Amino acid sequence: MEYLDLSPISRVAGTVDLPGSKSISNRTLLLAALSRGETLVKGLLASDDTQRMLEALAMLGVQWEQIGDSRDFRVHGCGGDFPVKTADLFLGNAGTAFRPLTAALALAGGTYKLEGVARMHERPIGDLVDALRQAGAQIDYLGVEGYPPLQIKPGQIAGDRVAVKGNVSSQFLTGLLMALPLTGRSFTVEVVGELISKPYIEITLNLLKRFGITVQRNGWSEFVIPGGQTYTSPGEIFVEGDASSASYFLAAGAIGATAAAPVKVTGVGKQSIQGDVRFAEALEAMGAVIERGDNWIAASMPASGKLKAIDMDFNHIPDAAMTIAVAALFAEGTTTLRNIESWRVKETDRLSAMATELRKVGATVEEGQDYLVVTPPASFTPDAAIGTYDDHRMAMCFSLVSLAAPVRILDPGCTAKTFPTYFDELKKISV
Ligand SMILES: O=C(O)C1=C[C@@H](OP(=O)(O)O)[C@@H](O)[C@H](O)C1
Numbered sequence: 292m293e294y295l296d297l298s299p300i301s302r303v304a305g306t307v308d309l310p311g312s313k314s315i316s317n318r319t320l321l322l323a324a325l326s327r328g329e330t331l332v333k334g335l336l337a338s339d340d341t342q343r344m345l346e347a348l349a350m351l352g353v354q355w356e357q358i359g360d361s362r363d364f365r366v367h368g369c370g371g372d373f374p375v376k377t378a379d380l381f382l383g384n385a386g387t388a389f390r391p392l393t394a395a396l397a398l399a400g401g402t403y404k405l406e407g408v409a410r411m412h413e414r415p416i417g418d419l420v421d422a423l424r425q426a427g428a429q430i431d432y433l434g435v436e437g438y439p440p441l442q443i444k445p446g447q448i449a450g451d452r453v454a455v456k457g458n459v460s461s462q463f464l465t466g467l468l469m470a471l472p473l474t475g476r477s478f479t480v481e482v483v484g485e486l487i488s489k490p491y492i493e494i495t496l497n498l499l500k501r502f503g504i505t506v507q508r509n510g511w512s513e514f515v516i517p518g519g520q521t522y523t524s525p526g527e528i529f530v531e532g533d534a535s536s537a538s539y540f541l542a543a544g545a546i547g548a549t550a551a552a553p554v555k556v557t558g559v560g561k562q563s564i565q566g567d568v569r570f571a572e573a574l575e576a577m578g579a580v581i582e583r584g585d586n587w588i589a590a591s592m593p594a595s596g597k598l599k600a601i602d603m604d605f606n607h608i609p610d611a612a613m614t615i616a617v618a619a620l621f622a623e624g625t626t627t628l629r630n631i632e633s634w635r636v637k638e639t640d641r642l643s644a645m646a647t648e649l650r651k652v653g654a655t656v657e658e659g660q661d662y663l664v665v666t667p668p669a670s671f672t673p674d675a676a677i678g679t680y681d682d683h684r685m686a687m688c689f690s691l692v693s694l695a696a697p698v699r700i701l702d703p704g705c706t707a708k709t710f711p712t713y714f715d716e717l718k719k720i721s722v
C-alpha cells in the first residue's frame with residue numbers, strides 16, 4: 292500500500308487559499324443544470340466528488356465547459372428536462388451527488404441506474420427513497436433494501452406532502468428541497484424526528500434562493516415549497532472556499548503557530564454560508580486565538596501555549612468535528628465529542644476508525660454509539676502507521692500528529708475525494 296511519511300513539524304505559519312466548497316460546488320452544478328439558461332460557476336472544487344457530478348450531468352445530456360484551465364465552468368441548464376432519458380450513472384462515494392441526483396432523477400420521468408463504490412452501497416438511502424415514493428416516484432433497490440444501487444423508472448407524480456426522517460443524513464432533506472420544485476406542484480416536506488447536520492440545510496436554502504426557488508419553513512420540522520416556481524440562473528455564482536478543508540489548517544495553527552505568525556485560510560470568513568466555519572468556535576473554546584475577516588480566518592496557539600480539553604455537542608459540524616478528535620491529542624485533559632452518530636454511515640464508520648487510529652498514537656479512547664472520549668498520551672508513539680479506510684478526512688486529520696511525532700499516513704491519495712492537493716498545502720505552512 293502507498294504511504295506518506297510525515298516528519299515532525301516544529302512550527303506552522305502562513306496562508307492557505309482554500310479550494311472551493313464541496314457542498315456548494317455540487318449543489319450549484321445541479322441547480323445550474325436544472326435552470327433555464329447559462330450559469331457561470333466560478334471557483335469550482337477540483338476533486339473526485341465534483342468530477343462525479345460533472346460526469347453524471349454530462350451523461351444526462353447537460354452541456355458544460357471548463358473555461359481554459361481555470362476552475363470556472365459554464366453550465367447550459369436544461370430547465371429541469373434532462374435531454375438523456377435513459378442512463379447508468381456512477382457516482383463514486385459522493386453523498387452530495389448521490390442523494391440530490393436520486394431525488395432529481397426520480398422526479399424527472401426517465402429510466403436511470405445509480406451506483407457508486409462499494410462503500411456507497413453500504414451508506415443508507417432508504418429514508419429518501421421512502422419520501423420520494425410518497426410523491427409517486429418509482430425506485431427499486433438493485434442490491435440490499437435501503438441502500439444503493441438504485442433503479443429509477445418514470446413515476447406518476449402525485450400528492451402535496453411527503454415525510455422524511457431527519458436523523459440519518461440531512462442530505463435526504465436537501466435532495467427533496469432541491470428536486471421537488473421540478474414537479475411544479477406545491478409540496479410540504481415534513482421532517483420526522485430530530486434533524487441532524489442542520490447547517491447543511493441552510494446552505495441548500497441559501498443556494499435555492501439564489502436560483503429563484505423560495506421555501507417557507509416552520510423551524511426545522513416543516514418546509515413548504517410553493518408550486519409554479521422555476522429554477523432561474525443567477526448568471527454567475529462564486530463558490531466560496533471549503534470550510535471543512537479549512538479545519539485542518541486552523542487546527543494546525545491552534546497547535547503550532549505563534550500569534551505573531553498565525554496560520555490563515557482565505558476563502559471563508561464571517562460572510563460564509565457554511566456551518567463548518569463554526570469549527571473555529573470549538574478551537575476558541577480550546578483556548579486557541581482566532582481572528583476573522585469577511586473572507587479569512589486565522590488561528591494561533593493559546594497565550595498559555597497549551598490547548599485545553601472541551602466537552603461539546605458536534606452534531607452541527609460532523610465533518611470538521613473529526614479534526615477536533617485529533618486536536619484533542621494536543622489538549623490538556625480529556626475531550627468529549629457528543630452527538631456524532633452520523634459518523635458511522637459516512638466514508639467509513641468514523642467512530643470506530645477514529646478510536647482505532649487514535650489508540651495507535653498512544654491516546655486513551657472511549658468509543659460510544661454516538662460519542663468519543665479522547666485522553667491524550669503522555670508521549671506520542673512515534674512512527675504510527677495510520678490506516679485511512681478510504682476516508683479523506685482520516686488522512687487529513689491524522690496529518691496533524693506530525694506536529695508532535697513522525698507519523699505514516701497509509702493511502703494518502705484518498706484525500707482526492709475533496710482535496711487532492713492537501714499534503715502539498717500542508718507542506719507550504721510547515722516551517
Ligand atoms: O449536504 C452536504 O453537503 C453534506 C452534509 C453532511 O452529511 P449528513 O447530512 O449526512 O451528516 C456532511 O457530512 C457531508 O460531508 C456534506
Ligand SMILES: C=C(OP(=O)(O)O)C(=O)O
Pocket residue numbers: 384385386387610637638684709
Ligand atoms: C461525509 C462526507 O461526504 P459525503 O458528501 O459523501 O456525505 C464528507 O465529506 O466528510
